[in-house]
Amino acid sequence: MGCRALLLLPVLSLGAATMIRPGLKTVGRLHLPTNPASDPAVAYNYSVLYFKQKVDHFGFSDSRTFKQRYLIADKHWQTNGGSILFYTGNEGDIVWFCNNTGFMWDVAEELKAMLVFAEHRYYGESLPFGEDSFKDSRHLNFLTSEQALADFAELIRHLKRTVPGAENQPVIALGGSYGGMLAAWFRMKYPHLVVGALAASAPIWQFENLVPCDVFMKIVTEDFRKSGPHCSESIRRSWGAINRLSRTDSGLQWLTKALHLCRPLTSEDISNLKDWISETWVNLAMVDYPYEANFLQPLPAWPITVVCQYLKNPNVSDTVLLQNIFKALNVYYNYSGQAQCLSISQTATPSLGSTGWSYQSCTEMVMPFCANGVDDMFESYVWDFERFSDDCFNQWGVKPRPNWITTLYGGKNISSHSNIIFSNGDLDPWSGGGVTKDITDTLVAINIPNGAHHLDLRASTAFDPSTVLISRLLEVKHMKKWIADFYKNAKL
Amino acid sequence: MGCRALLLLPVLSLGAATMIRPGLKTVGRLHLPTNPASDPAVAYNYSVLYFKQKVDHFGFSDSRTFKQRYLIADKHWQTNGGSILFYTGNEGDIVWFCNNTGFMWDVAEELKAMLVFAEHRYYGESLPFGEDSFKDSRHLNFLTSEQALADFAELIRHLKRTVPGAENQPVIALGGSYGGMLAAWFRMKYPHLVVGALAASAPIWQFENLVPCDVFMKIVTEDFRKSGPHCSESIRRSWGAINRLSRTDSGLQWLTKALHLCRPLTSEDISNLKDWISETWVNLAMVDYPYEANFLQPLPAWPITVVCQYLKNPNVSDTVLLQNIFKALNVYYNYSGQAQCLSISQTATPSLGSTGWSYQSCTEMVMPFCANGVDDMFESYVWDFERFSDDCFNQWGVKPRPNWITTLYGGKNISSHSNIIFSNGDLDPWSGGGVTKDITDTLVAINIPNGAHHLDLRASTAFDPSTVLISRLLEVKHMKKWIADFYKNAKL
Numbered sequence: 001m002g003c004r005a006l007l008l009l010p011v012l013s014l015g016a017a018t019m020i021r022p023g024l025k026t027v028g029r030l031h032l033p034t035n036p037a038s039d040p041a042v043a044y045n046y047s048v049l050y051f052k053q054k055v056d057h058f059g060f061s062d063s064r065t066f067k068q069r070y071l072i073a074d075k076h077w078q079t080n081g082g083s084i085l086f087y088t089g090n091e092g093d094i095v096w097f098c099n100n101t102g103f104m105w106d107v108a109e110e111l112k113a114m115l116v117f118a119e120h121r122y123y124g125e126s127l128p129f130g131e132d133s134f135k136d137s138r139h140l141n142f143l144t145s146e147q148a149l150a151d152f153a154e155l156i157r158h159l160k161r162t163v164p165g166a167e168n169q170p171v172i173a174l175g176g177s178y179g180g181m182l183a184a185w186f187r188m189k190y191p192h193l194v195v196g197a198l199a200a201s202a203p204i205w206q207f208e209n210l211v212p213c214d215v216f217m218k219i220v221t222e223d224f225r226k227s228g229p230h231c232s233e234s235i236r237r238s239w240g241a242i243n244r245l246s247r248t249d250s251g252l253q254w255l256t257k258a259l260h261l262c263r264p265l266t267s268e269d270i271s272n273l274k275d276w277i278s279e280t281w282v283n284l285a286m287v288d289y290p291y292e293a294n295f296l297q298p299l300p301a302w303p304i305t306v307v308c309q310y311l312k313n314p315n316v317s318d319t320v321l322l323q324n325i326f327k328a329l330n331v332y333y334n335y336s337g338q339a340q341c342l343s344i345s346q347t348a349t350p351s352l353g354s355t356g357w358s359y360q361s362c363t364e365m366v367m368p369f370c371a372n373g374v375d376d377m378f379e380s381y382v383w384d385f386e387r388f389s390d391d392c393f394n395q396w397g398v399k400p401r402p403n404w405i406t407t408l409y410g411g412k413n414i415s416s417h418s419n420i421i422f423s424n425g426d427l428d429p430w431s432g433g434g435v436t437k438d439i440t441d442t443l444v445a446i447n448i449p450n451g452a453h454h455l456d457l458r459a460s461t462a463f464d465p466s467t468v469l470i471s472r473l474l475e476v477k478h479m480k481k482w483i484a485d486f487y488k489n490a491k492l
Numbered sequence: 493m494g495c496r497a498l499l500l501l502p503v504l505s506l507g508a509a510t511m512i513r514p515g516l517k518t519v520g521r522l523h524l525p526t527n528p529a530s531d532p533a534v535a536y537n538y539s540v541l542y543f544k545q546k547v548d549h550f551g552f553s554d555s556r557t558f559k560q561r562y563l564i565a566d567k568h569w570q571t572n573g574g575s576i577l578f579y580t581g582n583e584g585d586i587v588w589f590c591n592n593t594g595f596m597w598d599v600a601e602e603l604k605a606m607l608v609f610a611e612h613r614y615y616g617e618s619l620p621f622g623e624d625s626f627k628d629s630r631h632l633n634f635l636t637s638e639q640a641l642a643d644f645a646e647l648i649r650h651l652k653r654t655v656p657g658a659e660n661q662p663v664i665a666l667g668g669s670y671g672g673m674l675a676a677w678f679r680m681k682y683p684h685l686v687v688g689a690l691a692a693s694a695p696i697w698q699f700e701n702l703v704p705c706d707v708f709m710k711i712v713t714e715d716f717r718k719s720g721p722h723c724s725e726s727i728r729r730s731w732g733a734i735n736r737l738s739r740t741d742s743g744l745q746w747l748t749k750a751l752h753l754c755r756p757l758t759s760e761d762i763s764n765l766k767d768w769i770s771e772t773w774v775n776l777a778m779v780d781y782p783y784e785a786n787f788l789q790p791l792p793a794w795p796i797t798v799v800c801q802y803l804k805n806p807n808v809s810d811t812v813l814l815q816n817i818f819k820a821l822n823v824y825y826n827y828s829g830q831a832q833c834l835s836i837s838q839t840a841t842p843s844l845g846s847t848g849w850s851y852q853s854c855t856e857m858v859m860p861f862c863a864n865g866v867d868d869m870f871e872s873y874v875w876d877f878e879r880f881s882d883d884c885f886n887q888w889g890v891k892p893r894p895n896w897i898t899t900l901y902g903g904k905n906i907s908s909h910s911n912i913i914f915s916n917g918d919l920d921p922w923s924g925g926g927v928t929k930d931i932t933d934t935l936v937a938i939n940i941p942n943g944a945h946h947l948d949l950r951a952s953t954a955f956d957p958s959t960v961l962i963s964r965l966l967e968v969k970h971m972k973k974w975i976a977d978f979y980k981n982a983k984l
Contacts, residue, residue, distance in 0.1 A: 059636065153899050
């Protein structure tokens, strides 16, 4: 089952290793409806700018450049005693991250802050070679975290040189998910450019064997277990039901109809079907927010609780169980009531760059995952690096380098760094690869009970649990200290 | 005179921007005679090993590899409570650095240390593409400090994985000159791999405008001024004398003969001649050691004092002055008495890779130099970056990136790092671009009165001034503390 280890990995903000299903997740056509309660994009006012970057920061024979997009909002910025909050863009359209990082907008006034959102190369509009950017491994060669960090460094120096009043201001890096990893790594590698970093839901330890490979799926399972009686048990039973039903043509027809799929299932699709369902549960665990939101999909408040209402009884026939599974899936895929049918090739917003992330997970971002079907609700599969590597080579013509990230960024041995907040919600499966205990006085962990994937970075709402309110206050307190220390040292 | 700014830059351990004189310094044929008093190579016993490195650590489309050479000596190493001293090789043959870094050999027993000397890519035997390595900018593309640091990181992880007993030992980076810069940068960028760094004579601030561009030549001048009456004044006057004599053919012939040059001078050579003489004074300032030594050339103890014996009287005729200059040059070029004639295309040992360094100084290692002829004893020249850049492009097909090193490594803003010793001798012109004041409790400066270029890294001799003895004791004290802290933290 080693293959499955690749298939059903959590996509989304942290993407999945979807490389062995080239067709999957590349054609997402979901529309992102505006939901005023949770998507305050309409209120955010920023300038869109572009900065010329070297395609290759680490060599000199290639002198090509590209335009990196970035957004700036300076309504609350003060040149006297202010600060610069710098979002280290991750694998997606920077406008989407900008609109989903309300926290920065909420604290701008208090920190007299200029907001900058920098797009990650190979995502959104920041394509080094335009349409050819994903053409082959030669064009993709410059898609690495090191190049992205170098882009951020050059951009910050550019802003300091060119924006009057910015030169002598402290910069703080912020990011969520992979963007949180980048924020933390940026502070580690470029501490001269940022006084600190808020790394929200950043699984910087989801590499090598730093954490058990099954921790992720265990957390997903726990979220479902807690959200309704027998919920995770129903899901665990569903895989066998699918396997049994898919053995016959009539069973496949029944499944197609029961799950309201857009295309008839064939026996070859079953593996994909199970991956798609698994990813749906994973995604729900990531976005189990306490209010209606539209991050990956438009969803009700506490969506897993809603889902679990349909999954109370595992001890029913296969067909009844799968009818219940459909109702559960429908919460995720059809909360808006607009879907005519469900497509197993779509799980999330197309604002996320799944192609780029697939390449990244086949090169640097090698995250081992596994499940055993006993401690979690998924079909068991083992982490098989050899197979993973072969699949990556077949898809991208490159070999993953599974130890590079820890060689480069230190793995668990990061105590010599300072001024990084690692925040994690306990509902978020990515917290399993995150830093959830203080490492030193200045490398601190903030754990958010009842928090999903970087809930703290989202805009404040009336439905926020008190845990996230407290976390945000703490985060601001740390940031204020970094800023104050910066100005104190500047005076010396 | 902007061009001159390139021509006469200090070569040697830190190399010169020799790029606009392609023929120069590439054909050195000096033999390195064994001098038991100062070249204890015969006593050093090490194994020569090779490690397969990726040619490109920062991209995945190029899967080529090359063999990096490294030396290991473990005579005094103890697996119980020991340490690993790791020389971060710079621009030359690693055996040569190994034999000129007696300090590591001298302290090995006290620190129970394994010694590792890692060769820098593109130098010595560690050529990524063999004879083609310097063929063009495409082949040279992987010659950067980042790639070199990544080589060191991979090698350390390899040693920890494969050498029984090494895994749980503290590693300390050591290096001199550019190697000292690499040691410091290695600790900054990979603090998880080395507990500290001894950066000897490392001019990490000789970039951008971090220090005045004339500081280097001022220190050279001061060394000569202090080493004999009217010595620097005689040299300052010599340029005019050369200019006057070289106006006529008979003057050129006279100069050829008076300076015992191997080839007849033409008027086109005069600029090169002055550069060669300037570089000689610069080199002498770097290697003004208190004992007979053979680092760049076989030389007497305190060679500048010997040189200055011939330069006591600046108020003589041009011909007498230049006859004296010849005697002074002869100290440097013919201390062994073997030279038949002097060649203006040679200034130092061929163990230094001047071709590679020329490329590096045209890409990342852009060090602005200037002189004004008033506060120093050189002909005045200005730092002209545009011209420098054009010359680099003409020679290598690449454009220098003058701000990149400070963007990458922090310039003067490095206080968030820890455990780096910056040692500098006050005779060494490179101390002008070095860290000569403590930055924090753990980023410490050790200044060595009467010390030349990384004198502290050389083997202990009976002729060492007490200042360097004290410095070495201090360095060992710091290293011991880093090692003790490592073991203390490992127990927690």
